[in-house]
Amino acid sequence: MTTPNLVELLTQKASLVSAVVRPVASMDEAMAYVTDVCVGKEACQILASGCDAPLSDTAEALCETKQEKIICAPQMPAEAMETLSGLCAEKGIRLITSGMRSRLGGIDIGLTMAVAGIADTGTVVVRSMSEEVRLASMVAEIHIAVLPASSIVADSYALEPTLVEWMAQPDYTAFVTGPSRTADIERVLALGVHGPLELHILILEDK
Amino acid sequence: MQDATTLKEYRRQLREALDNDFQRQALDKFAVAYRTSRANAFAGIDAPELIAEIAAAKDVAIDHLEELFQEFKRHAEAAGTTVHLAATAHEANEIIARIAKENNVKTIVKSKSMTAEETHLNDHLEAEGLEVTETDLGEWIIQLRHEGPTHMVMPAIHLSRYQVADLFTEVTNKKQDVDIQKLVKVARRELRPKFCQADMGISGANFAIAATGTIGLITNEGNGRLTTTLPRVHVALAGIDKLMPSLHDALRIIRCLPKNATGQAITSYVTWITGAVPCEVGPEGKKVKHVVFLDNGRMAMAKDPEFKQVLRCIRCGACANVCPVYRLVGGHKYGHIYIGAIGLVATYFFHGREAAKNLVQNCLNCGACKAVCAAGIDLPTLIKEVHARIQDEEGHPLYSSVAGQVLKNRSLFHTMLKSARLLQKPVTGGTPYLRHLPMFLFKDQDFRALPAVADEAFRDRWEKIKPHVTNAKLKVALFSGCVQDFVYPEQMEAAVAVIATKEGVAMEYPMGQSCCGLPLMMMGEKKAGRELAAHNMNAIDAQDFDYIVTLCASCASYLKHGYKRLFADDPAMAYKAAQFAHRVIDFSSFVRDVLGITDEAFAGPDKKVTYHAPCHLCRGLGVTEAPRALLGVAGLEYVPAEEEDVCCGFGGTFSVKFPELSKELLTKKINNLKATGATAMATDCPGCIMQIRGGFERDKTPFEVRHVAEYLAERLKRK
Ligand code: SF4
Ligand code: SF4
Numbered sequence: 023m024t025t026p027n028l029v030e031l032l033t034q035k036a037s038l039v040s041a042v043v044r045p046v047a048s049m050d051e052a053m054a055y056v057t058d059v060c061v062g063k064e065a066c067q068i069l070a071s072g073c074d075a076p077l078s079d080t081a082e083a084l085c086e087t088k089q090e091k092i093i094c095a096p097q098m099p100a101e102a103m104e105t106l107s108g109l110c111a112e113k114g115i116r117l118i119t120s121g122m123r124s125r126l127g128g129i130d131i132g133l134t135m136a137v138a139g140i141a142d143t144g145t146v147v148v149r150s151m152s153e154e155v156r157l158a159s160m161v162a163e164i165h166i167a168v169l170p171a172s173s174i175v176a177d178s179y180a181l182e183p184t185l186v187e188w189m190a191q192p193d194y195t196a197f198v199t200g201p202s203r204t205a206d207i208e209r210v211l212a213l214g215v216h217g218p219l220e221l222h223i224l225i226l227e228d229k
Numbered sequence: 230m231q232d233a234t235t236l237k238e239y240r241r242q243l244r245e246a247l248d249n250d251f252q253r254q255a256l257d258k259f260a261v262a263y264r265t266s267r268a269n270a271f272a273g274i275d276a277p278e279l280i281a282e283i284a285a286a287k288d289v290a291i292d293h294l295e296e297l298f299q300e301f302k303r304h305a306e307a308a309g310t311t312v313h314l315a316a317t318a319h320e321a322n323e324i325i326a327r328i329a330k331e332n333n334v335k336t337i338v339k340s341k342s343m344t345a346e347e348t349h350l351n352d353h354l355e356a357e358g359l360e361v362t363e364t365d366l367g368e369w370i371i372q373l374r375h376e377g378p379t380h381m382v383m384p385a386i387h388l389s390r391y392q393v394a395d396l397f398t399e400v401t402n403k404k405q406d407v408d409i410q411k412l413v414k415v416a417r418r419e420l421r422p423k424f425c426q427a428d429m430g431i432s433g434a435n436f437a438i439a440a441t442g443t444i445g446l447i448t449n450e451g452n453g454r455l456t457t458t459l460p461r462v463h464v465a466l467a468g469i470d471k472l473m474p475s476l477h478d479a480l481r482i483i484r485c486l487p488k489n490a491t492g493q494a495i496t497s498y499v500t501w502i503t504g505a506v507p508c509e510v511g512p513e514g515k516k517v518k519h520v521v522f523l524d525n526g527r528m529a530m531a532k533d534p535e536f537k538q539v540l541r542c543i544r545c546g547a548c549a550n551v552c553p554v555y556r557l558v559g560g561h562k563y564g565h566i567y568i569g570a571i572g573l574v575a576t577y578f579f580h581g582r583e584a585a586k587n588l589v590q591n592c593l594n595c596g597a598c599k600a601v602c603a604a605g606i607d608l609p610t611l612i613k614e615v616h617a618r619i620q621d622e623e624g625h626p627l628y629s630s631v632a633g634q635v636l637k638n639r640s641l642f643h644t645m646l647k648s649a650r651l652l653q654k655p656v657t658g659g660t661p662y663l664r665h666l667p668m669f670l671f672k673d674q675d676f677r678a679l680p681a682v683a684d685e686a687f688r689d690r691w692e693k694i695k696p697h698v699t700n701a702k703l704k705v706a707l708f709s710g711c712v713q714d715f716v717y718p719e720q721m722e723a724a725v726a727v728i729a730t731k732e733g734v735a736m737e738y739p740m741g742q743s744c745c746g747l748p749l750m751m752m753g754e755k756k757a758g759r760e761l762a763a764h765n766m767n768a769i770d771a772q773d774f775d776y777i778v779t780l781c782a783s784c785a786s787y788l789k790h791g792y793k794r795l796f797a798d799d800p801a802m803a804y805k806a807a808q809f810a811h812r813v814i815d816f817s818s819f820v821r822d823v824l825g826i827t828d829e830a831f832a833g834p835d836k837k838v839t840y841h842a843p844c845h846l847c848r849g850l851g852v853t854e855a856p857r858a859l860l861g862v863a864g865l866e867y868v869p870a871e872e873e874d875v876c877c878g879f880g881g882t883f884s885v886k887f888p889e890l891s892k893e894l895l896t897k898k899i900n901n902l903k904a905t906g907a908t909a910m911a912t913d914c915p916g917c918i919m920q921i922r923g924g925f926e927r928d929k930t931p932f933e934v935r936h937v938a939e940y941l942a943e944r945l946k947r948k
Contacts, residue, residue: 035494077418078401123459123509126425143495153507156458160451178480185501186476189441192308192504194458199495202451204413206367206385207393209259212413215366216420217451217497 028141028174029225035144039200040213042222045171049102052168052224057109059164059222060093060131092116092125094162095133096154102168106133122157132162132218137195138181139174139223145199146223147181149188156194165218167198170226230377231565231588236886239562239587244889246558252379252387256556259386261872263550266492267601279485284605286481287541290473291531297439297472298522304442308504310518312442314469318348318579321523325350325431325464326357328519332462334359334428338420340446340453341365342433343381343544344466344523346566347579350431361431362423364452366416373400379560381568382490382546387559420452430456434467435486435543436479437520443503444520445479447486447496454500461511462519463502469522470531470540482543482603489603490545526578535614539578541604542571548598548608553876554591557893564588570598570608577615582622589616591887593880593894594751596848610794616753625754632749633757639743639764643686646715650682657681662926674885676892677923680716687718691738694725701735703823706774708788708813710781711744712915720915720935723942724780724816730945731824741768745784750791751882759795763802766792771809776823780816780938782914783881786849788813815846817856817913817937826941831863833944837907838865841898841921842874843914856913856937863944870910871901879920895924902932909933911940 033043046052095106096119103119110117115130122129134155136146146167150156159165175181178197188195202217213219233239246252290297302312315321321344329337337359339345351361351372363372367384371377373396378384385393390407397405397415405415432453436445444465446453457463473479487493508516531537549555549569564572565584573592577585589612598608620629635642657663662678687709705728713721728734746761765788769777779785789810796802820826838860846852853874860867878884878894898921902910910932912918922934 039494039497077403077415126421126459128421145495151506153458153509156454160454160458178483179477182476182480186441189438189443189476189501189503192506193443193501194503194506195501196454197495197499198497200497202449203497204366204450205491206365206370206383207388207409207412208255208390209262209383209386210390210409212410215413215417215450215452216364216455 028176029171031141032139032144032174033225035142036200036223037144039144041144041200042220044222044224045227046168046224047227049099049168049226050105052226053102053106053109055224056093056106056131056133056166057113057115059166060091060115061113063130063164090116092118092129093131093133094118094122094125094129094154094158096120096122096158097152098133098135120154122154122161126161129162131164131166132158132160133166133168134159136167136169136223137173138184139169140178140181140197141174142177143199145197147195148198149193149195151192151194159196159198160217162218163214164220164222165198165201166222166224168224168226170228172228231562231584233587234583236587236590239591240887240889242562243558243591243887246562247889247893249387249559251389252559253557255386256559260550260556263492267489267547270488270492270494274484276485279481280603280605283482283485283543283603284541286473286478287604288538290478291470291537291540293474294469294472294528294531297474298469300439301437301442301472304440305504305520306442308442309515310442310504310520313519313521314524315521316524318523318525321348321466321521321525322350322353324521325466326354326359328462328464329354329357329359329429332429332517334462336360336362336423336427337429337431338362338364338423338427338456338460339368339431340433340448340456341368341384342431342466343567344433344468345431346378347525348466348523350466362420362427364420364423364456365450366413369416369420370396377561377566379568380546380549381544387561424455424459427460429462429464430460431464431466432456434465434471434520436473436482437467437471437522438476438479439472440475441503443476443501446500446502447483447498448500449497451498454498457500457502458508461508462517464519464521466521466523469524469527472522485603486543486545489547489601530578536574536578536611538604538606539571539574539611541606542575543603545603547601547603551597551601553595553597553878553894554593554890557890563591570612571606574608574611574615577619582619585615586619586623589619591890593844593876593878593883595844595876595880597844597876600848613750613753617755620753629752629754632752633754636744636746636749637757637760637764639741642743646682646711647686650684653681662923673888676888676927677895677920678926679923680919682715683718685718687714687721688738688740690718690722694722695738696725696729696736698733698735700733702733703776704735704774705737706769706777707736707738708742708745708769708777708779708784709738710779710784710915712919713780717915717918717936720780720938723936724778724938726942726945727820727826727938728778728824730826730830734824737774739769743768745787747783747787747791748881750787751880755795762792762795762806766805766809769809771805771812774812776814776819777809777812778814778816778819780913780915780936782815782843782846782849783916785813785815786845789850815850815852815855815913817859818852820941821855821859821862826859826862828862828864830946831941831944832946833864836865836909837868838909838911838940839868839870839902839905839907840873841870841877841902841910841912841917843912843917844874844876846913847874856911859937859941860911863941865940865944868905868907870905872897877917877920879916881916884920891920895920899924899928899930903930909935911935911937913937
């Protein structure tokens with residue numbers, strides 16, 4: 023059972039680490055949000071300086087692998103995919119569910135379903151045995167995670183029994199808290215060093 | 230990497246580091262910001278309790294490393310991971326090179342691993358013809374510069390954006406802007422192709438969970454996730470001390486580590502990997518997965534009652550963040566591979582005596598690291614222990630064994646001090662300072678004036694000033710320490726006057742007492758230190774007194790905690806030491822908490838007084854309020870100074886061995902005190918008074934520096 027303050031707490035804590043948190047009433051609303059973000063975003067955000075940033079030739083070459091707007095949504099529920107592909111077709115966005123390995127130059131949005139949320143740190147938990155899910159949440163410029171409100175727990179201890187169960191077989195699970203960040207140069211915070219530049223959490227309200 | 234072969238050479242390197250203005254400013258800024266961000270991160274959390282829990286859980290794990298290894302291996306192998314145990318650094322490197330060969334690996338990406346730094350893994354793999362790229366931004370930068378890390382969490386904290394821009398210009402062959410946001414994005418794009426091409430990924434592991442065979446990685450950048458996902462082979466290299474029984478242990482550490490490291494509630498990513506997960510480019514669509522555990526002396530350390538706590542370390546780097554010495558000279562000079570306080574200890578075990586012998590002397594014993602350690606490791610004591618061990622192995626330097634011989638013989642020591650009074654005449658010029666120092670004796674000591682030995686020692690005044698108390702309610706022994714006895718007897722006299730205002734307090738000054746022995750500990754003369762402690766416990770029979778009061782914070786903390794440790798292996802003496810320690814109390818706590826002195830005792834005009842918190846009082850004994858409150862009780866206006874509890878740079882013998890560092894710390898202290906606008910400072914330690922008063926004297930700034938007892942005595946109402 024989720025109490026409203028868990029949603030509130032998660033929202034507050036996630037916002038503190040620069041995640042964008044939005045409540046959504048339905049999966050359809052979530053998919054509309056995803057396509058809107060994709061349409062609204064710059065073609066390539068990775069380079070703060072735009073595409074003509076000075077790169078070595080190898081790095082430059084990788085840039086060329088990305089020519090259109092792409093959303094990667096591996097392992098999303100069938101209904102949501104239906105909505106999403108309709109919206110993408112309408113807005114001229116390429117929707118893929120696999121083949122992330124050949125798109126390491128970056129894609130616009132990686133969409134995943136979070137299995138849980140941890141309120142006290144503003145964390146989403148992404149279970150990603152599937153390599154495509156793993157990469158979608160790592161390689162994209164924007165990672166959007168849909169988080170069912172009912173799966174939010176108070177702290178990581180509350181999630182322990184579930185995690186232990188998963189770990190009984192091969193497993194790859196991540197706690198994701200805010201976008202990728204570094205402070206390695208002069209301790210100045212920079213977002214999006216290797217992973218996503220932005221993290222959006224869509225909290226899916228209980229029916 | 231610190232590689233000096235002699236102390237002289239080490240001091241030269243330290244002087245060079247002091248000249249690195251950028252590094253010093255960067256570390257200074259960080260040290261100040263860190264205080265606030267750590268405090269904010271722990272707001273509402275009982276940090277000491279969390280730290281105690283971590284320490285206890287780690288201790289359990291350390292006692293069962295062999296079983297935990299077997300358990301981890303069983304579970305991990307069932308899930309498709311191959312598990313190795315390497316006895317030495319070289320063996321670990323060979324195992325990893327072999328895995329590379331067997332899998333036809335050409336290129337490797339690495340995420341951050343201190344253990345790989347420990348084994349010099351990159352050098353080994355590169356010698357085998359493999360291409361290795363560090364992908365953590367800081368690690369990549371220092372790899373390109375062919376350097377080691379200067380901080381465990383922020384490896385490139387010593388470099389400026391200009392240096393990084395120049396470096397990236399070289400790497401990309403294109404002129405780069407000096408803009409951090411852009412530089413970070415350039416790194417992102419430059420490293421992506423490396424991830425794409427790599428055949429093998431090497432990571433560390435923050436946790437190895439025995440119950441499930443899972444490894445846990447905590448990172449901020451996300452490179453750890455790419456490293457463990459893209460290449461078809463993944464090797465995790467971890468110290469065997471990373472083993473812990475259950476996931477709970479790891480979750481507990483995650484609550485503390487990021488907060489203690491950088492003031493973050495949690496890192497951006499915590500990744501849990503169990504077994505060989507699907508991987509498109511791996512054989513049969515699965516990852517080739519290996520975990521290599523490194524022993525390299527850890528198993529032996531786990532059986533060493535004194536040093537096993539080193540294995541509790543969770544590599545948060547906090548002990549460097551707060552260390553005043555690290556802050557001055559940076560990690561290349563304050564560590565070998567592991568840096569900061571833990572580096573001083575770990576270097577001896579992982580990299581040998583040669584690498585450690587100079588380093589371990591460079592510690593003020595200020596206790597800042599111990600107070601902040603996420604695993605409750607008693608770092609300052611261990612640093613001194615390593616020093617003592619090295620001296621036992623290598624032979625004690627002459628000055629140090631002579632000091633041991635002199636100090637443990639009370640009458641010889643005191644006779645020498647008394648003759649010093651006569652001998653110093655030509656150098657005092659009639660002032661209370663040594664004016665014309667014979668330079669060969671006190672080379673580089675001129676940054677502060679040193680006090681002269683007083684005309685009459687406190688012990689020689691005692692019979693004259695001793696208050697006579699009939700029907701005593703409380704019996705108190707006074708412990709003066711050498712400095713107050715022979716240099717600042719007026720501080721003791723002031724204390725006697727203050728204590729005497731309460732009726733029924735009988736004071737004794739046991740004449741047999743000698744130096745507390747801390748200086749010997751600082752010099753690594755453990756054996757002589759033990760004899761001295763036994764001597765003092767005989768001279769002051771604890772059972773005769775309710776309290777043993779001392780005005781010296783260093784003596785107090787050493788008498789209270791150090792003595793028990795010295796006799797840990799001798800039950801009878803340990804019992805005696807515990808009885809003794811139980812009665813030891815510092816002057817301020819005694820006057821405020823036991824005597825309960827009130828403002829009625831005081832009169833006189835108001836005056837602004839700032840305060841310096843002695844390391845051994847505020848951290849050593851946890852006394853923070855009493856002295857400040859007493860100033861208020863006495864009707865003085867206490868004005869707080871910046872960084873009040875940062876060491877003044879005295880550190881006993883430290884200031885003699887490393888005058889350049891001592892001087893820098895003193896300068897900072899003096900500037901902070903001056904900035905308060907007050908012109909008087911109180912404190913509770915004669916060593917700090919010697920240092921700070923001497924500094925103001927050299928600075929030619931009139932500033933009153935006195936013991937809390939003196940301020941109280943001055944304002945006592947005449948009866
Ligand atoms: S005791 Fe002080 S000087 Fe020594 S390592 Fe710890 S923080 Fe640094
Ligand atoms: S010794 Fe303590 S403070 Fe230092 S890195 Fe290890 S856990 Fe952190």
